[in-house]
Amino acid sequence: MALLAEYSSRELLHAQLQLWHQSLGFFKSAALAIAMDLRIADAVHRLGGAATLPQILAEAGISPCRLRDLRRVMRALTVSGIFSFEQPADRRSHDSAVYKLTAASRLLVVGDESSTAAGQLPPFLSVKILLWPCLDSPVSKGMHAWFRQDKQQSGPTLAPFALAYSGQTIWERAEHHATVFPFNNAMASDTAFLMPIVLRECGEVFRGLTSLVDVAGGLGGAAATIAAAFPDLKCTVLDLPQVVAKAPSGANVQYVAGDMFESIPPTNAVFLKWILHDWGDEECVKILKNCKQAISLRDAGGKVIIIDMVVGSGPSDDIKHAETQVLFDLLIMNINGVERDEQEWRKIFFEAGFKDYKIIPVLGVRSIIELYP
Incomplete structure (x- = not known):
């Protein structure tokens, strides 16, 4: 750490932010892939282009137990501009916030009858191909399977990481595979x-x-x-x-x-x-x-x-x-x-x-x- 002594705390923390932001880019793709898999854009479109999370959850047929988790995915997608977000007057009420389609999320709508009638291929297909490296990763597959789970089912539900790695928790993988996962x-x-x-x-x-x-x-x-x-x-x-x-x-x-x-x-x-x-x-x-x-x-x-x-x-x-x-x-x-x-x-x-x-x-x-x- 002596090599870093020439930098101020602010410079070091900003450098860490830059590296973390670049490294976490995978999860921008993962959030978009989850939204496409759950057809969130279609749900919002059918609800008139603007809807609350409980409405989206019900329209998309997602288990109510995933409400908080879907909010976290949508938070990432609104920060990046894929969806827009209208904060409720009472900021303590997360679930009354309204999510709206933007031009970007409008391109993700699968059930666009006007395009189908004109014989056009939907624009989201190119996005799906670009997401292929993400979609093919174990972590992404684990997250997709996890969102399809229902907490109300009998027996414990595994975390996305465990679903991706044959039931291993992150702590077990850290202990048994320290060389590849330090x-x-x-x-x-x-x-x-x-x-x-x-x-x-x-x-x-x-x-x-x-x-x-x-x-x-x-x-x-x-x-x-x-x-x-x-x-x-x-x-x-x-x-x-x-x-x-x-x-x-x-x-x-x-x-x-x-x-x-x-x-x-x-x-x-x-x-x-x-x-x-x-x-x-x-x-x-x-x-x-x-x-x-x-x-x-x-x-x-x-x-x-x-x-x-x-x-x-x-x-x-x-x-x-x-x-x-x-x-x-x-x-x-x-x-x-x-x-x-x-x-x-x-x-x-x-x-x-x-x-x-x-x-x-x-x-x-x-x-x-x-x-x-």
Whole structure:
């Protein structure tokens, strides 16, 4: 990381944004392919060219359980201009928003009788051929199969990633196929990149704390960085036994084997770096309730420090920033995770029993959130 010392935090975060935006381009294609497979444009067309998500869902014959997930796909397609979007007066009511056809989505309408009568081939066929590399990928096939699932069917439903990889979860693939899928190394690399920026830009969130538990902190990269910056702060990493067994010796942090869904050791504060986005709302509430039981009272400095995305938190005129957030959400949807906007975060915070929070959007597409009991 010494090679990056010549760059400011802003320059580094912008560079990361550029690389992520380019890398996530696949999911622009995936969103378009899902919309074509589910014939969303046809549904909106039959509804008069403008419709709410519940109306689109019913018209397209998609299971109601996929409402939130279709909203996420449509969010990506509206940011890129394939559909247009009319925000309701009450911004808390996601499902009253109206989606409209644009010239681009109008070309995707399959059941265009005027073209058929004139003997013309529909223009969407060329789009389908251009999407072929995406459509032929395991991830895309998994997402398509997942949208066709019905959560109401008997038995558990697999995440898109598992449908794509013979039932393996992302964690199982990371463990058994580390050479071709170096997921754990990628997370450690991100920690090494981000944590010096965190301490430089908002290190005050750790100041005054006496103890900190880094939940699901892996081999302790983040905790070690924090402990080096605040020598009087007792830092502990909580992770599963098989992870803690690989922890380095002689580190300036302690390691505790455990499960964040069961309990978290008593502490002044809890640190969650890029953890909650891996889980659905119900699991997040459970984790946060355990955090609340573990931390001190607010008057004693008790809080939860979260690093995650807050969708919509960036500059309103930065399309690349907005698009990267919503495309990352489609990526994380593959493991049944969620990138949340502030309203969605607020819902799980308050459901877990917390009273207040503060969002600090200084980490590019990610933010620091301070959550108070």
